[in-house]
Amino acid sequence: MDDIKYKANVDYGTPKSVAEKQVTLNIDGVDISVPEGTSIMHAAQLAGVTVPKLCATDSLEPFGSCRLCLVEIEGRRGYPASCTTSCVEGIKVHTQTPKLADIRRGVMELYISDHPLDCLTCATNGDCELQDMAGAVGLREVRYGYDGENHLSSAKDESNPYFTFDPSKCIVCSRCVRACEETQGTFALTIEGRGFGSKVSAGNKDFLESECVSCGACVQACPTATLIEKTVIEAGVPEHSITTTCAYCGVGCSFNAEMKGEEVVRMTPNKDGGANHGHACVKGRFAWGYATHKDRMIKPMIRKRITDPWQEVSWDEAINYAASEIKRIEAKYGKDAMGGITSSRCTNEEVYVTQKLVRAVFGTNNVDTCARVCHSPTGYGLKQTLGESAGTQTFDSVMKSDVIMIIGANPTDGHPVFASQMKRRLREGAKLIIADPRAIDLVENSPHIRADYHLNLRPGTNVALISALAHVVVTEGMVKEDFVKERCEWGSYVVWRDFVAKPENSPEALEKELGVKADTVRAAARMYATGGNAAIYYGLGVTEHSQGSTMVMGIANLAMATGNLGREGVGVNPLRGQNNVQGSCDMGSMPHEFTGYRHVSDDATRALFEAAWGRPLSSEPGLRIPNMLDLASEGRFKALYCVGEDIAQSDPNTQHVTHALENMECVIVQDLFLNETAMYAHVFFPGASFLEKSGTFTNAERRISPVRRVMTPKNSFEDWEITAKLSKALGYPMRYSHASEIMDEIAALTPTFKGVSFKKIDELGSIQWPCDDENPAGTPTMHVDEFVRGKGKFFITQYVPTTEKVNAKYPLILTTGRILSQYNVGAQTRRTKNVEWHKEDVVEIHPHDAEDRGIHEGDWVGITSRAGETVLRAKITERVQPGVIYTTFHHPESGANVITTDNSDWATNCPEFKVTAVQVTRVNQLSDWQQHYKTFSEAQIAFANKKLSKNTQQPA
């Protein structure tokens, strides 16, 4: 096995076999040994022999329909298809014989007799497998002519914004249908009809109206121009390709940016990508057009007051103005009145230099990152219990899970590529437990998948649930005591065991609080504890609560008690919302810790950084984002450097955030667009898109992947360069000539990154940290022999109900989430054709609650909370339970966060986005906030569009 060398960009026709046993055979005179179960087609390609094929591709199981890949095997009769025939010890295979040539030419004649002869003007000319095969089999004539019955006049389906379906070019190889089933798991496509009447169908609908989720797997699998990207039709076949990493969710898919010069023609998922294995979603594959959108800001701007028009200036002027303001504010208010915010949309290198700027140059630890409002409880909870602020597994680990428990996550919408892998495992028979107030698609709306248990708990009762599950495990004797004794602090276990065993933590005692039948909780606990390898996947439905950190610790407790840590198939897996949530936290962007999660009060660590940076550093934790905003509202926090984050849209209690921003004297925003926060800014630095810079992203499985510049930054600089310029203007030159040198510095200062470099990442494709002398190629599974903290520690998880209570005035609970086609605040995806699927945020409401209020589908409804009011259209659905409403926050004018409160997690101040007490009523006009927003944002956009020239106005 070890001798087999796979080459990039080669299609081996059928998937790899992972069998241990080897068989040796001879193909066209070449002896080759392969794992048992390998197809002859696959083995032949490994031996350097390409067998003609059309219906086979190595991302799909063999199908055996095209009859091009037939071979002869000595001593056997007939002509077996090499894709569906496995290698057997000692056989001799011939792939090229006169008879095979005749058969293949005959097959190709039939295909071509019903195919348009427009190769020269076809969009895939030069990149078409049908064309290649015609050449490979030596087709020279079509004896049947072209006048017979055919499909050449079939109508094109151009409904999808990103690709076309031209059935006249279809050879009915079923690759698209199989890709939709096997790769994506949506089953939107089928072959309709029989014989000559067979055709690919999206359920008798056009693609846009069908169940299709636009992942593009069918387009990638298509061997002809039947399914093809519209960008390829417009631009032609790409001429070079650069491997980079998607800038959307925490799956961190590897992509090949296929280029013509500096123009992206298409993004194709990288078959060798460790996180995605050649699959993608509608965002990563198609929604990259924002990088060249007309709204991109590419010139720096400054202004004295937010009521002033913007003034477009040179980079030097903008940098110097920002530096002078920072110096002025430091002199007037002190260094603790300043701070910085980084984003999970930044690369590791950008986050690192920003926190370095704040700590070493601003002279304060007031630096925070947007993980504050999503996964900060993960960092805290997993560090406390297991010793490291990170997920424990690879994504591939799920393929060895027997039981999958999803808590507060919606993978098919939020992490679609991983969801496809998870669905594959579920179709193979893994059991599924879902704990979510809402019926996500995986509950029963995904083909061939149905949750064994849906624990549709009341929002805010997670910790009661985890205690109830633990109670069953402990009291019914399902604890893996051997594991606990060997791997965990026994004393902490005993205290925890005695706590969860209390009658008040039983499913029966908590049934009313949870809203879930005790029997169901008991059954789910038994399945998790005794069903084999059990893995927990969780999302913001766990963290964004007043007890978010408690719940994370509760999850770790349960995994430790049942021995579900330290090997493949198990683990505690936070599904990170954005692509670099893990990385931005790793890079020391939290106010209390340096890179690698080392506290600022640790003298040795601080001395290391002081020596490297040549500046004294504070041993005191700095302000978190909500602390900064609270102080700004009080007039005590005056300057903010905000890189890639949009707190005015993404953070809770919008009016509090904007009031805080209005109170600051210098807000510097660095972003691609004039985002919501930038409307309150005094300095705007235009940022670079992920296609315009080099660096790294670290995904939810700790995988550090390359981000590589494929085009010149429209704004002139990569983002780390802008930060370095600001630093220099403040008297502290950062002497990097390339992002790789920043990573070298990170590696030199961070034990878990010791072995990481751009060179090694390029060699290996990606690296999962820790990467050090002991693990030079990285660490796919954590805590294998012992926990990072030594012994795992159990924590008591007392359920403390949220103070955000429903009452007569606010009788419903609002919970928020995401949708597949949009991403976070929507700044990127709203500027792509993804808006076709989600033009506005709507509020989901149960039919009973709607009827009580006289609300009909599509009505405008006012949603009022203790924090504010907004108006959205109603969508009536049983996906939400009575008493609960749900919305998304992808569009700023929706004002979803106008109504969320500043209630937060006890340990980390992560906002409680998932529980807001509200009332809903029919209305006929926008809320006061929305009317104000409309006026304000229109004025701000006008300020940017009508930028004054340098000579017209100077900031005072």
Next chain:
Amino acid sequence: MQTEQLIKMANQIGDFFEAEPNQSQAQEDIANHLNRFWTLDMRRQLAAYAKEKNGTGLHQQVISAISTHLKV
């Protein structure tokens, strides 16, 4: 910061450690949490409030943690 906000946050921390059977350990853990995650100004403001108002509105364990282990 508004003192009410600090009291609310401190009490949430106190609530988490309330179930800890070793209450002297709980006091140490509460203070340790404040020392590690709150700024010096926030800790000082909380300590000053606890002293001035005799801990009114604060979780009992938080009051004890402030008096015994808080670094200000």
